[in-house]
Amino acid sequence: MKVDGRHFRSIWLEGDGWTVGAIDQRRLPHEFVVARITTAEDATEAIRSMLVRGAPLIGATAAFGMALAMRTDASDAALDRAYALLLAARPTAINLKWALDEMARLLRPLLASERVAAAYRRAVEIANEDVALNQGIGRHGLALIEQIAAGKKPGEVVNVLTHCNAGWLATVDWGTATAPIYLAHDRGVKVHVWVDETRPRNQGASLTAWELGHHGVPHTVIPDNTGGHLMQHRMVDLAIVGTDRVAANGDVCNKIGTYLKALAAHDNGVPFYVALPSPTIDFSIDDGLRQIPIEQRSADEVATMSGRTADGRVETVRVVPDGSPVANYAFDVTPARLVTGLITERGLLRPDRAALASAFPERSAGH
Numbered sequence: 001m002k003v004d005g006r007h008f009r010s011i012w013l014e015g016d017g018w019t020v021g022a023i024d025q026r027r028l029p030h031e032f033v034v035a036r037i038t039t040a041e042d043a044t045e046a047i048r049s050m051l052v053r054g055a056p057l058i059g060a061t062a063a064f065g066m067a068l069a070m071r072t073d074a075s076d077a078a079l080d081r082a083y084a085l086l087l088a089a090r091p092t093a094i095n096l097k098w099a100l101d102e103m104a105r106l107l108r109p110l111l112a113s114e115r116v117a118a119a120y121r122r123a124v125e126i127a128n129e130d131v132a133l134n135q136g137i138g139r140h141g142l143a144l145i146e147q148i149a150a151g152k153k154p155g156e157v158v159n160v161l162t163h164c165n166a167g168w169l170a171t172v173d174w175g176t177a178t179a180p181i182y183l184a185h186d187r188g189v190k191v192h193v194w195v196d197e198t199r200p201r202n203q204g205a206s207l208t209a210w211e212l213g214h215h216g217v218p219h220t221v222i223p224d225n226t227g228g229h230l231m232q233h234r235m236v237d238l239a240i241v242g243t244d245r246v247a248a249n250g251d252v253c254n255k256i257g258t259y260l261k262a263l264a265a266h267d268n269g270v271p272f273y274v275a276l277p278s279p280t281i282d283f284s285i286d287d288g289l290r291q292i293p294i295e296q297r298s299a300d301e302v303a304t305m306s307g308r309t310a311d312g313r314v315e316t317v318r319v320v321p322d323g324s325p326v327a328n329y330a331f332d333v334t335p336a337r338l339v340t341g342l343i344t345e346r347g348l349l350r351p352d353r354a355a356l357a358s359a360f361p362e363r364s365a366g367h
């Protein structure tokens with residue numbers, strides 16, 4: 001999407017044909033810094049440190065990480081080492097394993113001499129496919145927003161609430177939850193976005209607000225605990241969030257706090273949609289609450305905050321007493337019963353196994 005009028009993706013193959021560029025999301029919104037990823041170890045650290053984050057982008061980064069690994073050493077042992085290294089970077093987003101499996105399935109049968117070119121070709125394909133999948137999600141989600149807009153009085157806006165960042169920064173481009181929003185905005189539909197700040201890493205305040213601002217989409221950043229109040233006062237027409245893994249029964253794993261938003265939406269009759277590309281579906285599990293691993297991240301992410309000082313410096317300060325224990329669960333699971341529908345590249349689906357298997361038979365086969 002656009003940054004100061006210039007088109008960017010979140011990750012790309014550089015002109016030298018082998019190094020990988022990526023926006024360092026840890027520096028946003030105060031600094032726009034491009035990182036160079038030149039090894040599988042770099043790619044692993046980029047995922048682990050959240051230089052890149054968001055399920056589809058994590059997958060694309062891992063695919064490039066495998067290509068970088070093959071460039072260094074295309075042996076079977078090196079392939080297995082790179083797969084294991086990248087897989088261990090973060091546990092929850094299923095797109096990471098999906099992308100690694102795609103790469104391994106392609107590379108294992110090849111001669112070592114064929115692997116580098118094939119790996120880069122597939123990594124670029126995975127990135128390009130993600131963009132196309134998100135555009136499909138955008139088209140299907142647009143219909144929801146247009147349907148709500150049709151019921152509004154002239155001049156009234158469609159108020160959408162979103163949690164965390166499932167924008168173009170969480171994918172290669174367009175985003176998942178934001179794709180319908182960008183399309184609606186670009187078509188002149190009056191849309192406004194309530195942006196949950198999303199503690200503790202503030203992906204909403206730092207990333208979603210930054211993206212929407214650069215695209216000119218009206219938005220308001222709100223503390224995480226505000227959404228229920230807005231829903232009680234009919235100030236939210238629709239909630240759209242992303243996801244890191246959807247179980248075959250329609251349970252949705254997403255950023256911590258999503259479950260609480262879904263409860264508030266259910267209690268107030270607000271449609272609660274989850275946007276996802278099909279690589280985010282895990283057909284191997286049918287109970288999200290019990291089977292999806294929830295990442296626990298460092299205490300520092302909760303105990304400290306970073307921001308820009310009045311004189312323009314970016315500083316980090318401690319906001320929790322020294323010695324106070326901290327728990328930092330990065331995700332939670334929203335049961336399918338609280339999800340109105342899934343917005344996928346193949347349409348709007350009920351959050352259940354039958355609908356998912358019918359829409360994606362090629363992926364559900366064997367599970």
Ligand SMILES: CSC[C@H]1O[C@H](OP(=O)(O)O)[C@H](O)[C@@H]1O
Nearest residue numbers: 053054055164166170242254255
């Ligand atoms: C389109 S996937 C976005 C998804 O990923 C985020 O997690 P993180 O920032 O920790 O990678 C969050 O759960 C988003 O909804």
